Amino acid sequence: MAGGCVLKIKKIILLIFILLLLTSCSHSQKNEPVQSTYYAMGTVIDFTVFGDQGQEAIEKAKEVIEDLEKKMSLNIKDSEINAINAQAGIGPVQVNADTFQVIEEALYYSQLSQGLFDVTIAPITELWAIGSQSEKVPSQEQIQEKVSLVNYKDIVLDQEKQSVFLKKNAMKIDLGGIAKGYATDQVIAAFEDMGIENALVNMGGNIKVLGLNPQKNQAWKVGLRHPRDTRGSHFAIVNVDKGQSVVTSGDYERFFIEGETRYHHIFDGKTGEPSNSDIIGVTIISEDSMQADALSTTVFLLGSEKGLELMEDLQGVEAIIVTHDLKIITTKGAQDFLQEGKTQL
């Protein structure tokens, strides 16, 4: 009898031991990240998160993204953005703090670029419809008609009421050039709140990191996509860590070619046509992903000379510019991020 009990206990202990071994072999196994990819905000989103809270952190991130999408997406019928656009020329619309902040920031960059980057560009974007089956080169008449609706100065913000008013009928805001960056910042902030120390988020090409890559014990290695090699090779590598973000704008993301001209999706708010500055791609490194998102478009529109000037004036942000003749121009500080010997077009 006694012998049987001891055997049973030994079996139970063995079982418990095996169970413990199995459960402890989940992501708390040293330095195995939780990785996840899914589709939201019109793009593919990739998470790589280290730490015991990895899975929960990713679930939280998805909630954050869903919430922001509901507020800021043009594709969601009753989003706050669509509410504002529907009331253009009619009256102000009260919005959430997130939406208000993003619009404020977008306005700031519209001012900074003196209207080249203009958050009210939507009527022009829709006219050209680049990337859709109805993409076309509109007539000058059509462009002029729509470009008259593009003017960030016709946005009225009421800080107290947290409301947004578009003065002219048919004016339209599109937060596409800045919302992804904002979402990226919010996701990383959520990770930090949960005690995550090392992570990398790639939101449709918008990258932000926390800490470093613990598997290699070094900064995260981010490739900058080659602007002309469509098969996805990179022309440079940047090493980023802590809270840095890397965002790129390029004329190769969405475009069509008619005759010998490439018509891409980065529109000049003053002409209503795709920017024809001397830049084909620009990467911004900043700890503020929303800023990087907005600046990448702004610098692209400004061209290499004015763009570089702007970037050297701003603190704590760097730029890597690729010009149409495939030259690489960078801010001085960008060299600290670029991996030596790996930059070439």
Place this chain on the structure above:
Amino acid sequence: MVGINFSKNQEDLLYGIIEVNGIEENVINLTQVDQTYTIKIGDNTHYNIIEVNPGSIGFIEATCPDQDCIRMGTLDAPGQISICLPNKVTIRVEKSRQDDDLDSTTY
């Protein structure tokens, strides 16, 4: 819950690449997918719906007349390709994507 990933061998990695109009739009690490999701490419008149699964990818809906891309079914091995010619969308599966040991790429 998330699958348990014991090894990150180069050999285990499978990438699904979506090309639109000859340009790579998405490079998805299929090994990293833990829940199936779909991507819609195009607008409401001309579109393709691509299903992304753990370890595989394929067209599941398309507005093209011949539906060849749908017939191609699900791709789950390197070298496989599915093309929707009228809509100019291609899916390719590749084994290894990143040289230089990159953690990610901007685009």
